Amino acid sequence: MTQTVRINCMKCRHFYVTWDPKFPKGCKAYGFKTQGLPSQTVLASSGKPCYQFEEKPTKP
Numbered sequence: 001m002t003q004t005v006r007i008n009c010m011k012c013r014h015f016y017v018t019w020d021p022k023f024p025k026g027c028k029a030y031g032f033k034t035q036g037l038p039s040q041t042v043l044a045s046s047g048k049p050c051y052q053f054e055e056k057p058t059k060p
């Protein structure tokens with residue numbers, strides 16, 4: 001079965017901006033940088049959705 005769930009890395013506490021123009025988005029949980037959303041890379045390379053999503057704490 002193909003997973004089509006899009007996990008929103010922007011809301012995840014492991015997401016960060018790398019400032020690397022080639023790979024501007026990064027995931028600290030998996031430890032990689034990518035061009036698109038890290039969760040898409042996880043899905044594409046493992047065939048499974050990201051299981052490390054943790055919602056960012058909201059600022060007071």
Ligand code: SF4
Binds near residue numbers: 007012016042054
């Ligand atoms: S842990 Fe998952 S949801 Fe969070 S940034 Fe990494 S790939 Fe995205």
